[in-house]
Amino acid sequence: MQSTPAAFSNEDDERKAPTGFHPSLWGNFFLSYQPPTAPKHAYMKERAKVLKEEVRNVVKGSNEVPVILDLVITLQRLGLDSYYKAEIDELLCTVYNTDYNDKDLHLVSLRFYLLRKNGYDVSSDIFQHFKDKEGCFVVDDIKSLLSLYNAAYLRTHGEKVLDEAIVFTSNRLRSELKHLKSPVADEVSLALDTPLFRRVRIIETRNYIPIYESATTRNDAILEFAKLNVNLLQLIYCEELKTITRCNESATVLLPKYMRGFYLYYLKTFDSFEEALCPNKSYLVFYLKELFKMLIKGCSEEIKWRDDHYIPKTIEEHLELSRTTVGAFQIACASFVWMGDFITKETFDCLLTYPELLKSFTTCVRLSNDIASTKREQEGDHYASTIQCYMLQHGTTVHEACIGIKELIEDSWKDMMKEYLTPTNLLPKIVARTVIDFARTGDYMYKQADSFTISHTIKDMISSLYIEPYNI
Structure with missing residues (x-):
């Protein structure tokens, strides 16, 4: 490694440096x-x-199905449900076993949404009861439209009633949006942009807090806890970002200018993983190295x-x-290293076979x-994307x-939901749940633009998550 710097010149920097990437905004x-x-802390x-x-006392005091459903969806959207996992699991088990x-x-849509989201393979046939003789949905209010819309996105292949529900509700919600007022209009706009199931958890919390705060039925303890939880998490994130920035600053110059800091930091990261993991888990780093070898070979x-x-x-x-x-496989699997005994050697062996869950993700x-x-990449020196490939295969325009x-x-989301609802010993539910979380992040990052590359498109979001605390 010591001879590496001499192998590169300033000419290499100019010739090999990638183009089209702006400096960090931060x-x-x-x-x-x-x-x-x-x-204060x-x-x-x-x-x-x-x-x-x-x-917790509010959670324990919830007995009626409508109350349970409303409370659980509220805690999930406010990012508080992880503090009451055992209690919520018990409540949802009660809901599932209740003949409702x-x-x-x-309420039917909300029940379906929460049960499917938490791994219960409930039937979508219940929604047939809300159609008329001609097979059209009969819905009179925005609340039901919105709930049905969100529930339908937890569909798998072959669920025609949910496919039809998405078409019907999205058309109706768009036509009604101009007549709605806040906060209902805010809810509908958020849903039409991204269905509830596909939203990034932490971003959803920031978006939902002002909506919940405006509700006359809000619980002030829940609201205050949600805001305080965001502020406390910000402190953790900012300390981590400070450490990451410092590590990048101290990286030794070993490679061409455009790669300085990356290669050594990459190797040090694996070393730090081995040090941080307990002795009987350090073998997992081998799998990470194999995953990144796969990435590098693919890029070549x-x-x-x-x-x-x-x-x-x-x-x-x-x-x-x-x-x-695309890097998603490697990032998701890297997160599994830190999940303790939930993830076994056999699980990683299975992951390296590229199971359907990972393929769809x-x-x-x-x-x-x-x-x-695609537009930005094809203007430069880049390999053909799936867009160009699809055009060639099917004889279509870019549009x-x-x-x-x-x-x-959409088919990939259906595949992921199917895998989530049918966990195995090798790929337990926590694996599928984590993969879907990463899919949500990918959906958000590429929703309006390639936000990994053109990062100013998410500057406001980054500020709200890491810089702007709530006044309580």
Whole structure:
């Protein structure tokens, strides 16, 4: 390694440096982060403990199905449900085992949504009861429309009633939106942009707090705890970002300018994993290295595609390679290293076989990435994306190809839901749940643009998550 620097020249820097990437918007911003004083931090944590138990009493006092459903969805959207996992699991088990045939479409939809989201494979046939003789949905109120819309996105393949529900509710909600007032209009706008099931948890919390605060039925203890929880998490995140920035600053110059800091930091990261893991878990780092080898080999193959001006004949051929190079596989699997005894050696052996859960997830992220970045990438020296491949295979325009690709993305979400509802010993529910969390992040990051590359598109979101605390 010591001879590496001499192998590169300034000419290498100019020739090999990637183009089209703007400097970080944040620079050393987080190095100047100053935490609150020790007394203030101690008060925040103590107040959070008090509120946590107050809310626990509310959870334990919930008995009726409508009350349970409303409370659980509220805690989930406010990011508080993880503090009451055992209690919520028990409540949802009660809901599942209760013979509930209510004629209230909102409650039926909410029940379906929460049970499916938590792994119960409940039937979608219940929604047939809300159709007329002609097979059209009969819905009179926005609340029911919105709940049905959100519930329908937890669909799997072959659930025609849910496919129809999405078409029906999305059209109705769009037509009604201009007549609605806040906060209902805010809820509908959020849903039409991203269905509830696909929203990134922490971003949903920031969006939902002001909506919940405006509700006349709000619980003030729950509201205060939600705000305080966001503030406490911000302190943790900012300390972590400060550490990461400092590590990047201290990286030794070993490689060309455009790679400085990365390679050594990459190796040090694996070393730090081995040190942090307990001795009987350090073997997991081997799997991470294998995953990143897969990524590097795939990227090398893509360079050959670019240099040879090769376009795969089918999108399936393209995805066989490109779903492994989007990086989503590696990031998701890296998170499993820290899940303790939930993740075994056998689980990682299974993950390296690229099971359907991982294929559908990485397909979803790859296709979303390509839709968001195809115009920018094709203006430069880049290999053909799945968009160009789809156009060649089906003889379509770019616009038509994007529509077709979006349908494939929806199929991938259906595949993920199917895998989530049928966990195995090798791939327990926590694996599928984590993969879906990463899919939500990918959906958000590529919703409007390639936000990993054009990061100013998410500057306001980053500020709200890490810089702007709530006044309590």
